[in-house]
Amino acid sequence: MKLEIDPERDVQTGVCECCNTSFDRVTGFINDDNGAYAIYFASCYHHNGIHEAWIDVIIDDAWTPDExxxxxxxxxxxxxxxxxxxxxxPGPACTLVTGGAVAPxxxxxxxxLTREEALQHPWLSDYWATMDHILEHDLTVNQHLYGPAVVEGD
Structure with missing residues (x-):
């Protein structure tokens, strides 16, 4: 399965209610070979100087272009x-949490899905492939967690 982040993703800046620091929230669509595949919301925080991201991914096997x-x-x-x-x-790690916990x-x-439900879900491996893709290809999320890319010759 070939995944691609739609270039029309949206990045908004907000203020964290718990610590009053700014954060970036990315909203994006991911397409696969058949078109629409998933929607993701990535919130990139600096809680107490710690870089972390909370990412929700909505997966649906019934996306249709007309709906x-x-x-x-x-x-x-x-x-x-x-x-x-x-x-x-040694580096950032992904931990399953309840999906959309702060969403309405x-x-x-x-x-x-709760963590326990997600661990048993048949789409779990697809979800992890999607997360790998986001972490590698979403520039905002990648740089937040891993720092700016080093360009050869610098």
Whole structure:
């Protein structure tokens, strides 16, 4: 499966309610070989000087070009994870959390999977492939977690 982030992604800056620091929130669509595949929301925080991101990914096997994305298919789910430092890890690590935990309870998000539900879900490997793609190809998320890219010759 070939994934591609839609170039029309949106980046907004907000202020964290818990610590009053600014953060960036990316909203983007991901396409696969068949077209629409997923929607993601990545919130990049600086909590107490720690770079972390909370990312929700909505996956639906019933995206259709003629229907608005707000109309979910019967299998739509939202996965969630936190990416950041964890004990005994040399770099940022992904940890499953409840998907869409801070999002409103609306049909748009489908079923918000808990960590336990996500671990058992048949789309878990697709979700991790999607997360790998976001971490590698979304410039805002990548630079927030791993720092600016080093250009050869610098």
């Amino acid at each position: 608005p994305v707000s109309r979910p298919g019967p299998n739509r789910v939202t996965f969630g994870c936190r990416i950041g430092p964890v004990e005994n890890a 309870d609306e049909p748009f998000y489908g079923r918000k």
